[in-house]
Amino acid sequence: MVQTGRYWTDWTANADGSESPKPLTDAEKTNLASNAQKNIDLYNKNFVGTIAAGTGYWNPSYEYVPGWLNFPSGYWSESGPRGYERNNTANLQFLYSTPKGHGPGKGVLFGDLNVSAIYRMLGGTPFLYTTPTGQQTWRSRPLTSVMDLLVEKGFRYRNARAALYVEARNLFNQRTDLTVGTDYVLYGLQTPTPDDTNYLRYGDPSDRTRYSNSPRQVDVGMRITF
Numbered sequence: 001m002v003q004t005g006r007y008w009t010d011w012t013a014n015a016d017g018s019e020s021p022k023p024l025t026d027a028e029k030t031n032l033a034s035n036a037q038k039n040i041d042l043y044n045k046n047f048v049g050t051i052a053a054g055t056g057y058w059n060p061s062y063e064y065v066p067g068w069l070n071f072p073s074g075y076w077s078e079s080g081p082r083g084y085e086r087n088n089t090a091n092l093q094f095l096y097s098t099p100k101g102h103g104p105g106k107g108v109l110f111g112d113l114n115v116s117a118i119y120r121m122l123g124g125t126p127f128l129y130t131t132p133t134g135q136q137t138w139r140s141r142p143l144t145s146v147m148d149l150l151v152e153k154g155f156r157y158r159n160a161r162a163a164l165y166v167e168a169r170n171l172f173n174q175r176t177d178l179t180v181g182t183d184y185v186l187y188g189l190q191t192p193t194p195d196d197t198n199y200l201r202y203g204d205p206s207d208r209t210r211y212s213n214s215p216r217q218v219d220v221g222m223r224i225t226f
Helices: 026-046 182-187 195-202
Strands: 011-013 019-021 089-097 111-121 126-130 136-140 144-157 160-169 218-225
Touching: none
Parallel strands: none
Antiparallel strands: 011 019, 089 111, 111 144, 126 136, 144 160, 160 218
């Protein structure tokens, strides 16, 4: 990457406020290559062939072997999805609108009526899970859905129009589950285990923090145009 010219350590401020990278000199490239080789030699000398002590069943001991991916923390990082990414989404929209005077009674009930609803289904966000054998893999939280509804009824008098409306966001008060961990992956359990002492004594202590999503919000109002 250094040799391709896409790596730089300094830049020039342009008159328009933008910045332009300064290419590395041959001497700077040579110095970077030398330091990188020193780090590799240091790793091979001090780590390769040694045993890293584990922290328990979920993180067993392992032997350092030659290779970039075995560098200690600070030399590399594993790529993966961001915590807020969702790979799948689905949206369903419903719209019902009638003109003035529609329906019986000159449209008193069904005339100038607007109903719209949006239903969204979203795949679960990813999290990094450590298996019982110590392997790390990406898993997804449960999918979530939310529905918004708007109902508006208009009334006209000469050139004026009054509209009464009810708007409900998250109509069914659905919650996004943020559960992670072994019990969820292996058993689909999103709450404490049934024999958990605190759960039996106090109920679910994380009921307020395990979920995200705004609670149901209902707005009632009137708009007047003339």
